[in-house]
Amino acid sequence: MKVFRTIALTVAASIAAVAAYPCSRVVYLGENNSTILVGRTLDWRTPIPTNLYVYPGGIAKTSMPSGPRLEWTSKYGSVLAVGYDGGVTEGINEHGLAMNGLFCKMSEYRNPVEGENVPVVSLAMMCSFFLDNFTTVDEVSQWLDTNAFAISGEAFDGGTVSLLHWALTDAGGNTMVMEYDHGVLKTYQSRDLTVLTNDPQLPDMEAIENYWKAKGGSHTLPGTASSPDRFVRASYFINRVPKNQSYEAALGSLRSIMGTVSVPFGYSVQGEPNISSTQWTSISDITGRKYYMHFADSTGMMWIDMSRLRFNPGAPILKLDTSSHSDLTGCVNDRLEKSPGFTPMW
Numbered sequence: 001m002k003v004f005r006t007i008a009l010t011v012a013a014s015i016a017a018v019a020a021y022p023c024s025r026v027v028y029l030g031e032n033n034s035t036i037l038v039g040r041t042l043d044w045r046t047p048i049p050t051n052l053y054v055y056p057g058g059i060a061k062t063s064m065p066s067g068p069r070l071e072w073t074s075k076y077g078s079v080l081a082v083g084y085d086g087g088v089t090e091g092i093n094e095h096g097l098a099m100n101g102l103f104c105k106m107s108e109y110r111n112p113v114e115g116e117n118v119p120v121v122s123l124a125m126m127c128s129f130f131l132d133n134f135t136t137v138d139e140v141s142q143w144l145d146t147n148a149f150a151i152s153g154e155a156f157d158g159g160t161v162s163l164l165h166w167a168l169t170d171a172g173g174n175t176m177v178m179e180y181d182h183g184v185l186k187t188y189q190s191r192d193l194t195v196l197t198n199d200p201q202l203p204d205m206e207a208i209e210n211y212w213k214a215k216g217g218s219h220t221l222p223g224t225a226s227s228p229d230r231f232v233r234a235s236y237f238i239n240r241v242p243k244n245q246s247y248e249a250a251l252g253s254l255r256s257i258m259g260t261v262s263v264p265f266g267y268s269v270q271g272e273p274n275i276s277s278t279q280w281t282s283i284s285d286i287t288g289r290k291y292y293m294h295f296a297d298s299t300g301m302m303w304i305d306m307s308r309l310r311f312n313p314g315a316p317i318l319k320l321d322t323s324s325h326s327d328l329t330g331c332v333n334d335r336l337e338k339s340p341g342f343t344p345m346w
Helices: 126-133 137-146 202-215 227-238 247-260
Strands: 003-008 023-029 036-043 050-055 060-062 071-073 078-083 087-093 098-103 120-122 150-152 164-169 175-181 184-190 278-285 290-295 302-305 318-320
Touching: 023 098, 023 227, 023 247, 036 087, 036 098, 036 247, 060 126, 071 126, 078 126, 087 126, 087 278, 098 126, 120 126, 126 164, 137 164, 137 175, 137 184, 202 227, 227 247, 247 278
Parallel strands: 120 150
Antiparallel strands: 003 184, 023 036, 036 278, 050 078, 050 318, 060 071, 078 087, 087 098, 098 164, 164 175, 175 184, 278 290, 290 302
């Protein structure tokens, strides 16, 4: 893939926990963009409490509580998955821009230059910033052309430092991957970027995939829970399911593929956080504006229908508390309750 830009971004302190778990991301692109779905698994060795929030537009926000920071008033509303009730793991806004953060332990960050007045963004607010302010991948690209920022956050789960990369997909089917490499943020933009997992970074991952393409996936596919194996399996299947299916069939295809890259519940490998149980699976329906989620220990899949929500300024913030999620199934709009919003883990 072509690198569209490299931007030197500095990093202040450790990376936040809230958007940095091992996982797999797969994009289904229907014929003529008839159906665009973004599937994602979230894998980790311990349970990750994740609540769902609905944020309207018109809310003033900051990227940090003080110091050099970004300040904005949200232009667009969104549905957000919030880990530990303290930071956004992923989300989709009212215009269909979806963003997900995935663990990538090979990411390398550069410390901030002393005396440099660069705004700092907590990863608790990273996804919110982009979903609040942009509708397309091209808009994000244009903003990144002329803006730099540092990142701050907290370690988690006994001191684990979160290193990650991100992917965004818009209603035109375009995807952008953002990865750090030796202190530089590289971005890759294409409709062909339909799969992302963890390590290694995208160019090396594509080299591994090319090896398996030469072997022929119809004869053999790698079957372990490692990041490269999950990438190869997801890429093989997403490029071979029909793209002219009904909505229900497309959703079924993607759900099946997410199952092939899920890690069995209760399974983990000592010292390998990239190989951990799938805690939950989500699907962002970009064309139909629905957000689906299925917890591994739940009996059913639930969804939020965005077409039945108010995102205009003045609408209330809503929350779905998933602490008792075993019975959450079907449309859960009626389970959303007014909320003051989450408190960021700066």
